[in-house]
Amino acid sequence: MAILLLFQTCRRLIGLGLLSAVVWTAHAAGDVERGKQLATTCAACHQADGNATQLDWPKLAGQHPAYFIRQMQLYQLGQQEGGRYDPVMSGLAATLSEQDIEDLAAFYASQTVAVGTTDPKWLPRGEQLYRGGDIQKGIPACIACHGPNGQGNEQAGFPVLTGQNPGYVIEELEEYKEGERQSDLYGIMRTIAKRMDQEDIQAVAHYIHGLH
Numbered sequence: 001m002a003i004l005l006l007f008q009t010c011r012r013l014i015g016l017g018l019l020s021a022v023v024w025t026a027h028a029a030g031d032v033e034r035g036k037q038l039a040t041t042c043a044a045c046h047q048a049d050g051n052a053t054q055l056d057w058p059k060l061a062g063q064h065p066a067y068f069i070r071q072m073q074l075y076q077l078g079q080q081e082g083g084r085y086d087p088v089m090s091g092l093a094a095t096l097s098e099q100d101i102e103d104l105a106a107f108y109a110s111q112t113v114a115v116g117t118t119d120p121k122w123l124p125r126g127e128q129l130y131r132g133g134d135i136q137k138g139i140p141a142c143i144a145c146h147g148p149n150g151q152g153n154e155q156a157g158f159p160v161l162t163g164q165n166p167g168y169v170i171e172e173l174e175e176y177k178e179g180e181r182q183s184d185l186y187g188i189m190r191t192i193a194k195r196m197d198q199e200d201i202q203a204v205a206h207y208i209h210g211l212h
């Protein structure tokens, strides 16, 4: 039943995503060169090519522009209803125009993500959860939305997870679990993360680091 609900939500999200894709294509695409210049401000943490080397910070290389733009808009909202708050990112996002954000999104999307490795210790459980979920716990397979190689789905708003840094993934899953991150429409990731224990979160995060 719970799984069925999740799938219905998934289908609704895809429907919504397709709608926003129509709006999205009506916008001019971002300017990669201008985005590259703007990204010098971001390089201290995310690196010049968006492959953050600090494992607690997110990689941005290869991320879908629609997801990237939406998250930056949510950081701008910050602690307001429906926003996403981070002291550094909310402060920075507030200084950027809509055009800046579109150009940054185009630049990072043009970069190639540097995939990491999975510690063999976490491989069996991580792979099991990512590819098959856990029926007993009501955890759906991540592959259903984030794809077999972690490529996500731009139209549906499912982010790229390929090679994402494990410390960052663990932190986000914990924030969804605690309800601190509320940027997920219909609470889709909050519902999933609540069903995961620390071991599940660690395993899937390390699996994602080497996923490609």
Ligand code: HEC
Pocket (backbone or CB within 6 Å): 038, 039, 041, 042, 043, 044, 045, 046, 056, 057, 058, 059, 060, 068, 071, 072, 085, 086, 088, 089, 092, 104, 159, 171
């Ligand atoms: C001082 C370090 C720092 C700087 C500088 C910085 N970021 Fe971040 N960024 C972070 C951290 C830490 C997070 C994760 C915050 C969280 O948990 O919400 C983050 C998250 C993000 C995310 C969300 C990623 C995702 O997968 O959801 C985006 C997008 C982003 N940053 C873009 C930028 C851009 C664009 C700039 C430059 C204008 C920038 N950042 C500058 C540290 C930084």
Ligand code: HEC
Pocket (backbone or CB within 6 Å): 006, 009, 010, 013, 058, 129, 130, 139, 140, 141, 142, 143, 144, 145, 146, 156, 157, 158, 159, 169, 172, 173, 182, 183, 184, 185, 188, 189, 192, 204
């Ligand atoms: C029904 C679709 C769906 C399923 C299944 C799903 N996700 Fe997600 N996931 C999403 C959506 C949509 C977002 C973006 C939510 C937001 O904007 O906060 C997301 C975001 C994330 C993020 C944050 C990415 C970032 O860059 O900040 C992580 C980490 C994540 N999912 C991991 C997982 C894992 C691990 C699983 C499997 C246990 C999973 N997801 C299953 C739809 C899904």
